[in-house]
Amino acid sequence: MSKKNSIPKFNHPEAIYSIRTRLFAVELSKRY
Numbered sequence: 001m002s003k004k005n006s007i008p009k010f011n012h013p014e015a016i017y018s019i020r021t022r023l024f025a026v027e028l029s030k031r032y
Helices: 002-006 013-031
Strands: none
Touching: none
């Protein structure tokens, strides 16, 4: 239970989506 409560943000798809969008934006900014 402690492990589950330790990283709840990583389990949420919204957090992963936000991180992916940030990385994608950084890649686009570097290319252009």
